[in-house]
Amino acid sequence: MPKPPSGPDNARLDRIVAEARKNRDQREKSYRDQALKLYPWICGRCRREFDRTNLQQLTVHHRDHNHDNNPSDGSNWELLCIYCHENEHARFLDSAEQSPAALGSGLRATATHNPFADLKARLNRGDA
Secondary structure: OOOOOOOOOHHHHHHHHHHHHHHHHHHHHOHHHHHHHHOOOEOOOOOOEOOOOOHHHEEEEEOOOOOOOOOOOOOOEEEEEHHHHHHHHHHHHHHHHHOHHHHOOOOOOOOOOOOOOOHHHHHHHOOO
């Protein structure tokens, strides 16, 4: 006896749709999705405009560089393209190297060795 053609498994489809909705809701709670709803899809630095085809190249930058500081009003976020975002972090690291104490980051210790400390004395002695 041949099997009757099986139709779609409605219970399985319902589970898939429910899981997709749940995942969407979780994503929308993330700060990136919140920022994308709050702000126009334009890089805050270079002013490049984005649409759904290239939206993955638009990132959320934390202005205070603290990824745990995510106020729901978006006051600590700005949308930057991947290039401007990389540049912003490079500039931040460069400034931290110049003055780690000023930034409170302690990213890199200040050098204490001075290779020219006794240069004058060595020149006067003629050893140099």
